[in-house]
Amino acid sequence: MTDAKEVPAPLLVRRLAEELKKIEAIRPPPWARFVRTGAHTERAPLQPDWWYVRSASVLRKVYIRGPVGISRLAQEYGGRRDRGSAPYHAVSGSRSVAQEIVHQLERSGLLVPVKQRGRRLSPAGQSLLHKASREILSQLAQGNPALRKYL
Numbered sequence: 001m002t003d004a005k006e007v008p009a010p011l012l013v014r015r016l017a018e019e020l021k022k023i024e025a026i027r028p029p030p031w032a033r034f035v036r037t038g039a040h041t042e043r044a045p046l047q048p049d050w051w052y053v054r055s056a057s058v059l060r061k062v063y064i065r066g067p068v069g070i071s072r073l074a075q076e077y078g079g080r081r082d083r084g085s086a087p088y089h090a091v092s093g094s095r096s097v098a099q100e101i102v103h104q105l106e107r108s109g110l111l112v113p114v115k116q117r118g119r120r121l122s123p124a125g126q127s128l129l130h131k132a133s134r135e136i137l138s139q140l141a142q143g144n145p146a147l148r149k150y151l
Helices: 009-021 049-067 068-074 095-107 125-145 145-150
Strands: 080-081 089-091 111-114 118-121
Touching: 009 125, 049 068, 049 095, 049 111, 049 118, 049 125, 068 095, 095 111, 095 118, 118 125
Parallel strands: none
Antiparallel strands: 080 089, 111 118
């Protein structure tokens, strides 16, 4: 069985973002056009579909690291804070963005809460990831016949 860890992450995240656009429960909130994704960024994201890409990335990270909480997800999407002439320091990403995405993924049935530990993937979420990774691997196998043995 094809695993989400066996395919390139950028291809998987893009494919999952396209699948998440079809789910009604996952929509960017009105403030998503203006929000910065953390204290380390200067502007809001420029991609029009960044909400779906981030949601897909969260889904993949919960699969790989899960169960995981909101604070840990915010740290995953953090970066280096420019403090002028002082040295850079690591800062967390936006917790409100992470929390809203996790809540939307829960409402869509892709994540389930784990008491005192955070969230993990539901069987529907695992199915979505496995299906997307299998499609990607089959496309990659068309160009490279050596990958057919992993299908």
